[in-house]
Amino acid sequence: MVVRRTVLFILACVVASAAAAQTRTAEPVPRDQIEDAIREGCERIMGTQRGDGALVLDTRRFGPGTYYVYPVGVVALGTLALQHALPHLKGETATRARESRRKALAWITQHQLEPKTYTSGLVICVLHKEHLGEYGKLVGRYAAMLVLSQHTKGPDAGAWGYDLHLPPGYRLGQNQGRPPARLGRMDHSNTQFAVLGLLFAQHSGFQIPKRTWRLLRKHYVDTQNADGGWGYRSDSRPGSYANMTLASTISLSICEEMLFASDHGECKAPPESGPVNNGLQWISKNLDYDALETYGFYALERLxxxxxxxxxxxxxxxxxxxxRLVRDRRWRSHGADSPNQQIGAAFAVLFLSRGLEPIIINKLKRHGTSDWNNAPYDVKHLVEYISSRFQHPKQWRIVTLDAEVDFLVRVPILYMSGYEALEFTAVEKGKLKGYVERGGTIFGMACSGRKAFDKSFRALVAELWPDGELRLLPQTHPIYKPPRPLAVKQKLLGLALKQGQGRLGVIYSPYDMCCRWHKGGTRAKAVFDVGTN
Structure with missing residues (x-):
């Protein structure tokens, strides 16, 4: 049986029109107001810090006794928010936030393991953003608890509940309590944090068994409601609602990437994933932003x-x-009760901070063909590589040429690839020309060096810039130098703009790198470095 590969980025399910790249009902909020809200949220988080470094975002989570008690998880949530907020803080606030993060991180790493699913996912996220060499053992232990504690039988198979099994041989101290002998029922809230932890453990170099991902995928497919959404679980809030559908859609997408990206044997657009598409369709039709709590906004941001x-x-x-989050700063999370307020602040800071991260490359979706997406994870993996190598988070997006040039030029690189000959309307060609002449750079790539794409791309450049020429870039060109000195100097061509004082308006690779970006791994390092430069 051929496993259907997902295209996480399939736009067939983005159901508005392709022109919706510019459709908004909410007026954009000025950046300074967003940064002010981030600062306020960080002040709330830092205001909960004890002398020992713990961020007590919710006092109920630090008490004795129920499964809702996870102090390490709460501290990790606050720490993660501060980590992502730091690039957007200034002056004395940034200084205090760095110190608060340092103390909280020390508290987490000096604390015994907390065998909770929420905790494991959040702690791994926090440690992934730090220097792994120092914390690798701790990441491995939390990841091991997640793998060991996945339900493998019955209606909960593939998912996680609140509690986890400890790693073999690990014993908690006398004051730490004891994990239950049997794991409780699963739910899709805990499961999304397990998926986060497994994802970043894998990004940190730990190999998560394929069986874990296969069980997880089957669980999401089997529990998806007929309308495309997900509920909490079959015997508790089973109907589809936003929090669980957002969380489950992105978790299923992550799961399918972990299963299928490295198995993509040929540079060819894979079949669409029906369950992912159905989840995205539910979101497009049913998402009510006014009813969404900060916990849901965190899932929305990740998706x-x-x-x-x-x-x-x-x-x-x-x-x-x-x-919603800037103009109404109540920042509700699971009910607007006061003790939970700073949990909401942490989720709000994560949403706002991550949303301000710079987008460095757009992937062009061409109408009427799937040829634009032969390697679905190519640009995603490249941007993740850049973010990891330089410790500065970057993002990417999918766009169409229905967007106006004013929208396109916000992002410096427009990437297109394929096997087939390119077909653009006169209006679309005008937008491509305008994009370049207003400062953007088109980066083209022929999948597997296919002649149809190669010939049409060269013809397009010649048509748009008849006085220019795509020329082989010499090995002394700056593109082959730092930030990443290249072990392999890929053959690249460039179009230097006369009016841009020699700036490259077009970069073209007649040979394939996208399939290796898509597969990722250590073998792709050399071509990742080419893309980085």
């Missing part, structure tokens, strides 16, 4: 960023979220 989508149902998810 938008990891999928490369700017909007759902014709609405910019970031603009819609910002308009």
């Amino acid at each position: 938008g960023i990891l999928s490369g989508l700017s909007e759902f149902g014709g609405k910019s998810w970031f603009d819609e979220g910002v308009s």
